[in-house]
Amino acid sequence: MLRPTIRKRILGIAIGLIFLMVIISALSTVMTRKIAHQLDELTTKYVEAYGHLARMNVRSLEQAVVVRRMVFIKIQTPPDETAFADQQTIYEAKGREIDQEAQAARALIIAIIDDPTTVSDDAKLGRIENRIETITSDLRRYLDEEHKRIWPQLDSGNMPEVRASLVRTDALRDEFNRKIEEIRHDMLEQVRSDAAVTMRDQQRAIVISAIVTMLAAILGLTFAFFVSTGITRPVRRLLDGTRAVEAGRLDGSIDVTTRDEIGQLTAAFNNMVEQLRHKERLRETFGRYVDPRVVEGLIDQRSLTAGAGERRVMTVLFCDMQGFTSLSEGTTPQGLVKVMNHYLSTMSEPIRSHRGIIDKYIGDAIMAYWGPPFTEHSEQARLACLAAVEMADRGTALRTELPELLGVRAVPSDCEVRIGIATGEVLVGSIGSEFMMSYTVMGDAVNLASRLENVNKIYGSHSLVSEATMTAAGDAVESREIDRLVVAGQTRPETVFEIIGRAGELTEKQLALLARYAEGLTAYRARRWDDARRAFQAALEAVPGDGPSKAMAQRVENFQADPPAADWDGAWRLDQK
Known part of the structure; x- marks a missing residue:
């Protein structure tokens, strides 16, 4: 009162x-x-x-x-x-x-x-x-x-x-x-x-x-004016304190000079600032281990489910650098930490700038995801694909920086960034034991993204994505269909695409590569081995060293020597993870 x-x-x-x-x-x-x-x-x-x-x-x-x-x-x-x-x-x-x-x-x-x-x-x-x-x-x-x-x-x-x-x-x-x-x-x-x-x-x-x-x-x-003169001074001090909090300065407090309602309000304001300082310390501490948006959601318990998971359609990304582990062998622990921090910072920035959530670091691998409540459902696949394009570009620049960081003359030629992206229904929420919890995603889409990242080694590609991701991304990026795969742990073939670049930024050689590769893939599935071999060779002439074209040309030669069964459906089955 x-x-x-x-x-x-x-x-x-x-x-x-x-x-x-x-x-x-x-x-x-x-x-x-x-x-x-x-x-x-x-x-x-x-x-x-x-x-x-x-x-x-x-x-x-x-x-x-x-x-x-x-x-x-x-x-x-x-x-x-x-x-x-x-x-x-x-x-x-x-x-x-x-x-x-x-x-x-x-x-x-x-x-x-x-x-x-x-x-x-x-x-x-x-x-x-x-x-x-x-x-x-x-x-x-x-x-x-x-x-x-x-x-x-x-x-x-x-x-x-x-x-x-x-x-x-x-x-x-x-x-x-x-x-x-x-x-x-x-x-x-x-x-x-x-x-x-x-x-x-x-x-x-x-x-x-x-x-x-x-x-x-x-x-x-x-x-x-005359009536309010007696109460404006403490209110002005309270306003200055509020502005300081708004600007992020939580290190001060306001002296309580009256015992009326304004004095009580000032005391409550000081208590609020103390609570904000406590929350800010939590965010600063845990924000370096978990994405700040996840930390804030778990602390405030407004948008994240803290005790139970729920099913949502999310887009998951895995990233790894081929040959990074062998490249860092012999490096001192301090040097390895320096290199790892630089590598992970370089690869993480595109994810963060495209509103992705970094779930965890697994050695030199990165797992990230997009989806509600952090990004809109209609945007998640597009943002993930654009992040993959930028990560691939930064991976190329990183190859020139690693020799100086590692103290070597050059890095092996197979030291390339590999990315796998999949979109599908996953279980998302705080998952773990009574002793330790982790806000993460689990499900077939996670497994598929991990498998696609590893499949890059087979095709010599950089960024492989699932059909669901490519469909949801729309025309944000340029891509080509690589193959139909049955990855380990699945029985249904999955059409896999490779991200080539941003929409409208391909060169004439890349466009020719896409056209010849598509012709070869069509002939390959129709068992027209000679036509397929010529198309893949034409693709290699457009872009020499293209990994998928090499892999498919070799597979065509193998099928010419040992044709597949009569009931072959054109899908390639992978027995290893």
């Missing part, structure tokens, strides 16, 4: 900020309502009144058209009295519409004048209202008088007088339209004036809200 002093300070800051927010909200609401009312008056009264005035002009013109139609009907022989009556009805309806539009405009103007909550020029609006009433009544009176004179003249056939009456009627209507246009002009000025007032009030509201918000922010920040 928080101490009262800290609780009251935080609560005081919260209450003060809430109070300021309420004030700002209330002020904004009042100003917003006022502006909303002004906008409502502008759109529903000013603009509508202006529209009624415009429609008065339209109705007046429509009434004039009706009068013309009535005259045309009367001068016809014989006059169509029914049509004349219909047009007279329309004429009277247009007159009523003019009156209605006038009354609607006047009502809206009176409503604006009567509203005390908004600013408007009531005097001008009052004059506009009076003018509307006056010109409407004048128009109705004068037109009625003219029409009373025109219809008898039409009946008597006095057309000159009819035309004179129509001229006077048009003059009266033109005068009416002119006055209505003047009223509309004055009304438009009122609309613009009201819009300007509304925009001014809106801008004023924005400025006032900004000023009040700024004042509230200043007051809130000032209040918060």
Whole structure:
């Protein structure tokens, strides 16, 4: 539970900020309502009144058209009295519409004048209202008088007088339209004036809200600053300590200067740093014997199964250097350790850089694996194959470094790196006895990878991989099918591939080698021994000294001399591990 002093300070800051927010909200609401009312008056009264005035002009013109139609009907022989009556009805309806539009405009103007909550020029609006009433009544009176004179003249056939009456009627209507246009002009000025007032009030509201918000922010920040001054210093020291831990510096601690919650937090932080120091010592110690990712997983027990194994699809790699043991004979123990460390470091770096887990060192051999939770299932075979390519490249460079390390003139020509890779289901987990455990992988894929590494000696190859690995690796590397093998301990033939290099990096000679070797392998399996021998010889001409081509050419010669059984399936069986 928080101490009262800290609780009251935080609560005081919260209450003060809430109070300021309420004030700002209330002020904004009042100003917003006022502006909303002004906008409502502008759109529903000013603009509508202006529209009624415009429609008065339209109705007046429509009434004039009706009068013309009535005259045309009367001068016809014989006059169509029914049509004349219909047009007279329309004429009277247009007159009523003019009156209605006038009354609607006047009502809206009176409503604006009567509203005390908004600013408007009531005097001008009052004059506009009076003018509307006056010109409407004048128009109705004068037109009625003219029409009373025109219809008898039409009946008597006095057309000159009819035309004179129509001229006077048009003059009266033109005068009416002119006055209505003047009223509309004055009304438009009122609309613009009201819009300007509304925009001014809106801008004023924005400025006032900004000023009040700024004042509230200043007051809130000032209040918060003075309240938090008493607790920021120990918090700052705690933050500095946290940053030091984040940067990996675990050798310090923070002095506890208070007895409140911050002091308790500081003490807990010091205990946490001590625990981190202990874990870091464990990781540093065991990380040199077991991959740090395995160590961290076993310590934290989040992603690794500490007490039981489980079946997963993994990719396993074995690496060995042919002739390394005999090469190091006669070397002093100190020299041998130096050479071994350099060799294993050189071969291990590609594995680590491609996110592989080094399981163990077996003399000069390396066992590594890829798979969940350390790498994604879809990436494991590709990463393992790319690591094998880099290991082969480093093995070539290592041959030039070994003479200096061993103190010899040159290394034997058969001192080459051999790699075997297989992908399949394995048992992974902490495996061992009650006295000693090892987080490792076991299963057929492990055995197959070990056998493939050893099979390199038979074919004179460098990197042999299983079909499952090659399929999962996709087009990350260039490869060729070497043979179908039944390794020791298995009964089912396994298609074996050799990694040649990274995708898109092969030379023309290597491409020719792959094509000729594939032709030879096809002929070999079809028992066309002469074709197979010629294809393998062509492969050797493309790349002299190619180990698999030599091995297959020799095997073809042996089969020519002693053909295989009739039920031979094209697979080569290995009796030795």
